[in-house]
Amino acid sequence: MPDRPVVTRIAPSPTGSMHIGTARTALFNWLYARHTGGKFLLRVEDTDRERSTQAAVEVIFDGMKWLGLEADEPPVFQAARADRHRAAVEDLLAKGEAYRDYMTAEELEAERETARAEGRVVRSPWRDIARNDAPDRPFVVRLKSPLTGDTVVADKVKGDIRFQNKDLDDLILLRTDGSPTYNLAVVVDDHDMGVTHVIRGDDHLNNAARQTLIYKALGWEVPVWAHLPLIHGPDGAKLSKRHGAQAVSEFDSMGYLPEAMRNYLARLGWGHGDDEIFTDAQAISWFDIVDVVSAPARLDWAKLNHINNHYIRQADISRLADLVTAIHESRDLKVPAALRQVLERTIPLVRDGAKTLLDLADSTVFVLTPRPLAMPEKAAGLLTEETRGRLNRLRDRLAAATTWDVPSLEGEIRAFAESEGVGIGKFGQALRVCLAGVASAPDLAGALTALGQEESLGRLHDALSPAA
Template sequence: MAITRFAPSPTGYLHIGGLRTALYNYLWARKTGGEFKLRIEDTDMARNSEDALKAILQAFEWVGLDYDGEVEYQSKRMDIYKGYIQKLLDEDKAYYCYMSKEELDALRESQTAAGLTPRYDGRYRDFKGTPPSDISPVIRIKAPQEGEICFIDGVKSDMVFSCDQVDDFIIARSDGTPIYNFVVVIDDHLMGITEVLRGDDHLTNTAKQIVIYEALGFNVPKFYHIPMINNPEGKKLSKRDGATDVMEYKNLGYLPEALLNFLVRLGWSHGDQEIFSMEEMLTLFDPNNINKSSSCYNAEKLLWLNAHYIKNKPNQELAEILKFYDCEIHGHDKVEMILDLCKERAGTMLELKNSIELIINTPSSYDETGVNKFINEDIVKILEIYAKMIMDYEGELHLACDYETITKPFIAQYALKMPQLFQPIRLALTGSTQAPSVYDIMAILGKNEVLKRIYTAIEKKFS
């Protein structure tokens, strides 16, 4: 039974890399019958954003990643952290360091000049003298000075850090506020976290955190460090590549199940399978099978997945989702026909909305390129004859096949190629040459509306 967590900082919006981390933690906790917890790491008061915090919580609600218990806020736990810092001081496992900024800078310069990696030299580790009165001390932990810090990473296998790579690092600033690596350990211990899945940019932090775990006598959780998501060129993902606010994906017309399906495959796989329902993810996901190498963001794959989920989503659900995009079609008497037609061509909900509105809204203008290519005096005359044929037809004209039945002989009679008739009709009915099947559009609009739009286009001369 795994108890996992996701711990974003509200200094910026939740990006897809963070959402992938949250998803992996969620899947593993749920699969093992454990718990998935949400913690907000908001100790950086100067950079915290209320809007960013709301966006993080909104993103979780939108994608449906439910968490156990209440959200934990680090800013409300300062007394707890300070209590553990005092415990380390009392047990001589931490100490006050009175080194001034000037001394620290000089030490770093001399070490760099000697070709050494800059690190604190421990000069106040066993200090017994009189503290300088003009220095507000930081608090440092007594890190082991020899040996190795080892752990088995679920992704990267055996990890070994020589103790000479970890100095007596700061656990509390001069104003008394604890630093990130310290509060993370306290929180994970008190929240009962058994497994930590996070980006491999935290790998160097893990050695320091193990020092704190061991100093406090806490059990060390199992770590899985997940390789980063890169852009197609193999570089760090930028906002231009897709590293944008998760809620922006909703605004752009992506479905949450498509985004989650896309993210679960960015670093994990199950054979050649590409489509995963949430139930399949919960059944199949195992963090021990996370790829060791970085994954590559593929916008075309995300669009393909989104189109798949749009096509396979029940129409009533699509109609409900469309309300967010200011497209209300619940009351339309042909809502099923409209959605069956338009969702076959839609990559995003915005594309679906645009396709629907091309049909249900009377065009106020006509695509200039299409008009120049397909409209001339001869075609206008053909359209007039075609419209009169529809008007005079006394049979049933309700289904797409009804319009096909009367149109095919017309095309043959006037020796037309299909685009010669269909593109002008598309322009007349929708204002565009990119609309779906003409027969289906006509069936949706009905005979009277079809005639009205064709005659209006002719009257306006498609301008």
């Protein structure tokens, strides 16, 4: 479609969580639309009225919002367009491209058995019967598919896929209750929305042949097809619950940043040379649907964690503090306003080792834990009389420190160890326990810096006092 601006779409069904495969499909549609200067649209395929609840619709909206994939127009709801779908079928009937099939359930089952025995698809005897001869009983409307020749799906990912028309049945367009079927509704909606490129999972490849026949019967231009390979687990099997998270909301809850997910998902089936980490702007500049590989992609947790760690290290500290605060509060650990500055001071000291936001939250618990700290059982063995005396002398030295930052405190600890004639290992673990209790903490100078001078000295006093 060289003369038309590119229009892509994502069309999820609101029948549960938003799968990571749907997220990857949405991302590729968004990238291609942005790459070509076109439009990216959202359609909610809510024709399953029992399962398509408002809550399920919100799951889609929330997932798209979290991923940062904003559609260029308000969403289209498929169920609201049923009259338009039926009107398209009336057009097909008027043109002789569809017919009313009055087979009863018993007649249809008999035809299926005959078709199986003869190695062919179901063909209704009503295909060539005049409308005036129709009985007064329920009917479905079927597409009058061609009986000879081929239907070619020119796919940008898979290449040309050829389907023999004799193997394509006369698919139902309207059910006996007048409701439109999936393939009809998709074609009409995509046409009316101006969709030029249908980029979706390759589980829809067979539908592309049937939808091509509907497009041609209606006299409409067939869109460009691009069917994406599925996402498999690390073992090469189809992604399932045993592989871990599958839904976008699960990755959010597990502490992954949306920009990291965009970067990682873009690499599942597409790439730009050896580039592993890239900005949205770079992805938009580089992305072309013809570069998507046809083989299934594999979810690689180690690579995702590496990319997420990169974005955690690059993220704004205030934003990370907000995200970490939300995690703490979900765990019933309050972050009072007075400790906000402490949290922001701590995050740069611990984030280099954080694979996820959950890791980052775990690493900041020690600065939020009120005194007196809970001490691990091993504290008694670490805080021997000799070590207590040594840490008291270190406390006096730290109390006299005039500069309180990581480089200065590293120097103080090294100088103290030299003055004592021992290695840092002789008192380092005990010092860590005094500062953090049972919580994890960064290196010694980092922990002291995060806590601040007053709090650090107070914790040392608590731990080293006779009653401790």
